[in-house]
Amino acid sequence: MAANTNSDVPKLTFEKAIEELESIVKRLEEGKVPLEESVAIYERGEALKRRCEELLRQAEARVEKITLDAGGKPTGTSPLDVA
Amino acid sequence: MAMNEPRLNLIELTVSELSASLKRTVEDAFGHVRVRGELGNVKYHSSGHVYLDLKDDKASLAGVIWRGSAGRIRLKLEAGLEVVVTGRLTTYPGQSKYQIVIETLEPAGLGALMALVEERKKKLTAEGLFDPSRKQLLPFLPTVIGVITSPTGAVIRDILHRLADRFPRRVLVWPVRVQGEGSAEQIAAAIHGFNALDVQGPIPRPDLLIVARGGGSLEDLWSFNEEIVVRAAADSMIPLISAVGHETDVTLIDFAADVRAPTPTAAAEMAVPVRTELLVRIDSLARRTLASWQRSHEARRTELRAATRALPSADALFALARQRLDHATARLPRALIANTQTDRVRFSRIAGRIEPRLLGAQVERRRERLSNVARLLASALKTYRDARLTGIARHRERVTAFGERALRAICGLIDNRDLRTERAGQLLMAFSYRGVLERGFALVRDRDGTPLRRAAAIQAGQGLEIEFADGRARATADGAPALTPPPRRRGGSGGQGSLFDP
Numbered sequence: 001m002a003a004n005t006n007s008d009v010p011k012l013t014f015e016k017a018i019e020e021l022e023s024i025v026k027r028l029e030e031g032k033v034p035l036e037e038s039v040a041i042y043e044r045g046e047a048l049k050r051r052c053e054e055l056l057r058q059a060e061a062r063v064e065k066i067t068l069d070a071g072g073k074p075t076g077t078s079p080l081d082v083a
Numbered sequence: 084m085a086m087n088e089p090r091l092n093l094i095e096l097t098v099s100e101l102s103a104s105l106k107r108t109v110e111d112a113f114g115h116v117r118v119r120g121e122l123g124n125v126k127y128h129s130s131g132h133v134y135l136d137l138k139d140d141k142a143s144l145a146g147v148i149w150r151g152s153a154g155r156i157r158l159k160l161e162a163g164l165e166v167v168v169t170g171r172l173t174t175y176p177g178q179s180k181y182q183i184v185i186e187t188l189e190p191a192g193l194g195a196l197m198a199l200v201e202e203r204k205k206k207l208t209a210e211g212l213f214d215p216s217r218k219q220l221l222p223f224l225p226t227v228i229g230v231i232t233s234p235t236g237a238v239i240r241d242i243l244h245r246l247a248d249r250f251p252r253r254v255l256v257w258p259v260r261v262q263g264e265g266s267a268e269q270i271a272a273a274i275h276g277f278n279a280l281d282v283q284g285p286i287p288r289p290d291l292l293i294v295a296r297g298g299g300s301l302e303d304l305w306s307f308n309e310e311i312v313v314r315a316a317a318d319s320m321i322p323l324i325s326a327v328g329h330e331t332d333v334t335l336i337d338f339a340a341d342v343r344a345p346t347p348t349a350a351a352e353m354a355v356p357v358r359t360e361l362l363v364r365i366d367s368l369a370r371r372t373l374a375s376w377q378r379s380h381e382a383r384r385t386e387l388r389a390a391t392r393a394l395p396s397a398d399a400l401f402a403l404a405r406q407r408l409d410h411a412t413a414r415l416p417r418a419l420i421a422n423t424q425t426d427r428v429r430f431s432r433i434a435g436r437i438e439p440r441l442l443g444a445q446v447e448r449r450r451e452r453l454s455n456v457a458r459l460l461a462s463a464l465k466t467y468r469d470a471r472l473t474g475i476a477r478h479r480e481r482v483t484a485f486g487e488r489a490l491r492a493i494c495g496l497i498d499n500r501d502l503r504t505e506r507a508g509q510l511l512m513a514f515s516y517r518g519v520l521e522r523g524f525a526l527v528r529d530r531d532g533t534p535l536r537r538a539a540a541i542q543a544g545q546g547l548e549i550e551f552a553d554g555r556a557r558a559t560a561d562g563a564p565a566l567t568p569p570p571r572r573r574g575g576s577g578g579q580g581s582l583f584d585p
Contacts, residue, residue: 018361021368026207028375031382038379042219045372052365053282055224056358061251063243065258066286069387072272072285 021048102176113172122275145182165191190278229289274315298329307334326350438466520552538564
């Protein structure tokens with residue numbers, strides 16, 4: 001069941017994921033969550049945390065320059081070295 | 084001839100000679116001049132030369148900027164701009180014209196340019212290009228950032244360094260000239276170009292744009308005041324940050340951008356969050372999740388333990404009941420015996436009293452009551468019979484008296500009836516048709532014996548039977564009856580006649 005309800009997590013944006021994670025933390029801290037739900041939302045919290053970390057890990061610093069044809073249309077990219 | 088003499092003193096020149104002389108004179112005298120005037124009639128020729136007029140309120144001077152010089156001018160020239168130019172005067176002998184060949188051109192003070200910017204800003208504001216409602220929110224964490232700037236220089240370096248410090252992202256740089264001729268067109272084309280990219284295409288479409296340029300003079304930044312650039316920025320569907328010049332430099336693109344950054348570095352800061360801060364935040368959230376979850380479990384466990392302690396053991400719960408059961412079980416056999424004994428005592432006490440003598444006394448008592456009743460019955464019967472016999476004798480006498488009276492009444496009644504019958508018979512005779520026959524009338528019947536009451540019922544040749552008082556005679560109708568018209572009105576004779584028509 002938990003796996004099903006968390007299937008959307010890998011598609012969430014960082015903003016949505018962290019927002020939901022925060023609301024889960026808040027609910028858990030308030031301590032009013034029924035036992036079964038607390039397990040479910042804890043698992044979801046874990047999934048959201050993994051999603052956030054994954055998004056944060058994807059820190060690629062690729063820098064490319066658009067190459068243009070004679071008409072000024074982009075044809076592709078080439079690495080840009082600004083050093 | 085005298086008239087001609089002074090003329091002869093003058094050297095006769097050809098038109099070309101004069102024009103050449105004039106050209107030399109003008110060029111010598113005005114080889115380097117500085118002129119202030121308002122631009123008018125500006126024409127960019129495809130050859131790259133620019134033709135224009137310099138004017139003030141009274142005079143106009145034709146001017147030309149050759150291609151080489153035009154490339155160095157950072158402003159896009161347009162009519163109405165107040166400028167100061169340097170150059171040399173020359174003539175154009177073919178058309179008897181003179182013009183200034185402009186080498187440098189500057190706006191006549193900042194005021195002139197500022198006025199132009201103000202005017203343009205007013206116009207675009209009126210169009211709604213700068214409306215706050217058009218502003219888009221920047222994405223929290225863009226995946227691809229498009230940067231429109233010069234690919235060389237400090238600006239792109241600053242942006243990339245700051246991005247790398249905060250949150251390295253994929254960056255696409257669209258190289259453009261940021262000043263000079265064609266720069267505005269290139270910048271506008273780059274904004275449109277990024278917007279036109281397909282999200283799924285080989286070059287990913289950025290989800291954030293930065294248009295950047297380092298600091299410079301108002302003229303250096305002029306491209307970012309150009310309408311084409313401002314419109315492109317306003318139309319961008321991708322959120323756009325403008326970062327042109329230093330903090331104090333404001334260009335029109337800043338009003339059209341979704342966010343204005345004071346510097347290129349600041350634009351990078353607005354573009355991405357700080358990764359390490361986010362990591363710390365996520366980590367803290369994760370720790371809090373676990374901690375609060377564990378806490379809530381611990382609390383539940385404690386509660387459970389407390390509840391467990393409070394719960395009495397099953398033994399204790401049943402002990403009392405079991406004790407009662409034990410007691411009852413122990414008492415049961417004794418109680419049964421005691422109960423039986425009690426019953427037996429009661430039984431023997433009663434059983435001892437049951438004897439035949441007891442029964443005999445009962446029978447004797449009842450027999451006595453029976454013979455008493457029988458005696459009473461016999462005397463009652465006798466009394467009843469005497470009373471009935473007396474009643475019957477009395478009734479018999481009354482019946483005999485009634486019988487005599489009835490006989491008498493009947494005889495009287497019969498005599499009376501005989502008289503009335505005779506009288507009625509005579510009356511009947513008088514009223515019978517036979518009485519009528521006696522008086523001489525006859526009754527006509529048909530052969531079937533049915534009486535005929537009207538002549539109309541008789542047909543010619545029909546057999547008739549005529550009854551008289553003394554007997555009957557047969558007859559045959561001779562022809563149709565002659566009818567006596569009825570005494571009551573009954574239509575014309577035609578109606579009557581029609582009765583006999585077959």
